[in-house]
Amino acid sequence: MRLARSTKAFTARGGRVQRCDQCRIDRQFCICTLRPSAPSNAAFLLLYYDDEVLKPSNSGRLIADLFSDTFAYIWQRTEAEPALLALLKDPIWRPIVVFPQEYATPERELCQPEALNLAGRRPLFILLDGSWREAKKMFRKSPYLDGFPVWSVTPEAPSRYQVRKAAKEVQLATAEVAAMLLSELGETANSALLHAWFDLFSYRYQMGVKRVNRGDAGAEARLAALRQ
Secondary structure: OOHHHOOOOOOOOOOOOOEOOOOOOEHHHOOHHHOOOOOOOOEEEEEEOHHHHHOOOOOHHHHHHHOOOEEEEEOOOOOOOHHHHHHHHOOOEEEEEEOOHHHOOHHHEEOOHHHHOOOOOEEEEEEEEOOHHHHHHHHHOOHHHOOOOEEOOOOOOOOOOOOOOOOOOOOOOHHHHHHHHHHHOOOHHHHHHHHHHHHHHHHHHHHHHOOOOOOOOOHHHHHHHHHO
């Protein structure tokens, strides 16, 4: 556990909030009883930059809430965990790094879902979770990822996440990226479900830490409709 390795207490914004241990939202606005789940042919590997996993505002955990085949590891610059390397070598998966293609060499670029060439394997989307500067560092300094294709997503609209401010307007939260990937794979119902879960998290999170809530007040009703 990353928290166990801390040499000092980790204090997030809104540190005085009494948070649920699971959803990390103010306990009075907890969403755990509303959590859905869904089967998917896709799997996700969250590669966290150091203390990113400790931040209650991190949206990567929302992917794991819905899809059981979600894996998470802390990124290490000098040495990758053996379990992570074993996962990447497992023949049931087709690992795919999700990152802007402008940073990849031409032979690694995937332009269309049809180019995946799964050959019976399931896609394992590798999401580099951290700030933009941290994600670029992980992309450059992870030689064990160099042999995998790179798939980028193009946002059709700015991020709906009001909890954290992105460095660039076109940057999305991790859960939003995963929802776009599912849509491009043709899993539109799963994409909509993850979007709704993300919007509910954002709305309820703001209820506990912000005076002005800019989230989607209708997210809970939308989630309920999708679960029927």
